[in-house]
Amino acid sequence: xxEPELTTVVGRATASPGAREDxxxxxxxxxxxxxxxxxxxxxxxxxxRNLGLVIALLxxxxxxxxxxxxxxxDVNNVLTILRLAAVIGVVSVGLTFVITGGGIDLSxxxxxxxxxxxxxxxxxxxxxxxxxxLVMAFAALVVGAGCGLVNGVLVAYGKVVPFIATLAMxxxxxxxxxxxxxxxxxxxxxxxxxxxxxADVLGIPVLVIxxxxxxxxxxxxxxxxxxxxxxxxxxxxxxxxxLAGIRVQRHTMYLYVLLGLCCGVAALMLVAxxxxxxxxxxxxxxxxxIAAVVIGGTLLSGGRGTIVGTVIGVLIFTTLSNVFTxxxxxxxxxxxxxxxxxxxxxxxxxxxxxxxxx
Numbered sequence: 369x370x371e372p373e374l375t376t377v378v379g380r381a382t383a384s385p386g387a388r389e390d391x392x393x394x395x396x397x398x399x400x401x402x403x404x405x406x407x408x409x410x411x412x413x414x415x416x417r418n419l420g421l422v423i424a425l426l427x428x429x430x431x432x433x434x435x436x437x438x439x440x441x442d443v444n445n446v447l448t449i450l451r452l453a454a455v456i457g458v459v460s461v462g463l464t465f466v467i468t469g470g471g472i473d474l475s476x477x478x479x480x481x482x483x484x485x486x487x488x489x490x491x492x493x494x495x496x497x498x499x500x501x502l503v504m505a506f507a508a509l510v511v512g513a514g515c516g517l518v519n520g521v522l523v524a525y526g527k528v529v530p531f532i533a534t535l536a537m538x539x540x541x542x543x544x545x546x547x548x549x550x551x552x553x554x555x556x557x558x559x560x561x562x563x564x565x566x567a568d569v570l571g572i573p574v575l576v577i578x579x580x581x582x583x584x585x586x587x588x589x590x591x592x593x594x595x596x597x598x599x600x601x602x603x604x605x606x607x608x609x610x611l612a613g614i615r616v617q618r619h620t621m622y623l624y625v626l627l628g629l630c631c632g633v634a635a636l637m638l639v640a641x642x643x644x645x646x647x648x649x650x651x652x653x654x655x656x657x658i659a660a661v662v663i664g665g666t667l668l669s670g671g672r673g674t675i676v677g678t679v680i681g682v683l684i685f686t687t688l689s690n691v692f693t694x695x696x697x698x699x700x701x702x703x704x705x706x707x708x709x710x711x712x713x714x715x716x717x718x719x720x721x722x723x724x725x726x
Contacts, residue, residue, distance in 0.1 A: 422680060425687065474654045476654050
């Protein structure tokens with residue numbers, strides 16, 4: 369390959385959707401035949417999308433106050449929303465990386481369940497009581513990362529379609545969790561574990577602080593590191609990324625391992641909040657996480673991801689569920705509304721992408 373051709377390939381890889389903004393003016397953007405302004409132009413920017421999500425969250429909060437009054441605005445209720453958002457939020461941050469890299473994972477809920485069961489077995493808890501509660505944390509993280517590694521190897525090196533590979537992991541991990549726990553709820557009998565992870569620091573739950581830390585680290589990695597830039601390049605155009613020198617297969621595997629680690633952290637948070645390990649933990653987490661990531665502005669096709677949008681998306685869905693619960697509305701109605709929101713978000717993404725190309 370000649371030097372001009374290689375330069376062209378590298379340029380394409382780095383110019384994938386979600387990459388750094390251009391530092392100089394672009395003739396095609398400034399002198400193109402079609403130049404739009406107004407709401408459509410604002411929504412195509414990251415700040416505009418996040419602003420729209422913040423407005424939607426504020427509207428939900430106003431609706432909550434209007435329909436549930438002081439029950440919704442109560443500090444304890446707000447902390448409840450944040451605790452619920454923290455667990456699924458950590459999973460969603462990890463899933464943002466996988467989807468940005470052009471993948472998908474349907475097994476996150478099952479991995480959370482398996483990690484929670486494994487870290488609360490009698491053997492694990494006995495070791496934790498005789499040494500330190502960190503043994504439970506280590507078990508959950510290793511199980512989560514191991515499941516992510518299996519997914520990553522199947523997708524990256526086995527050439528299995530991500531949908532199929534993670535669907536198989538969903539069934540296998542959930543089944544293994546049921547076998548290990550014998551379909552029984554395992555009670556946590558390590559006081560130090562609960563005392564640390566289910567405590568409050570200056571009135572803020574440790575679970576919420578963990579979520580904030582994971583989200584902040586995720587933002588830094590995605591937006592300020594080579595790993596993040598490679599993730600965007602791989603999701604935008606894997607072949608161009610490969611020709612630019614990125615080891616696409618290895619990087620894809622790392623993305624699934626990262627998501628597995630996030631599932632392990634989420635399992636620890638869920639175990640601390642419920643003081644139990646169960647094969648039923650994490651049910652439908654994959655749908656909630658995908659919904660939060662998509663509504664947050666991450667492209668399902670890959671190449672563009674936003675941690676800030678994902679965090680706001682998680683808060684939107686958690687607040688929505690809370691408003692429905694306070695007003696005694698059915699879970700079925702919640703599911704219908706969530707489905708409509710997901711469809712609307714995907715249609716908006718497609719419309720804006722089409723208008724951008726033209």
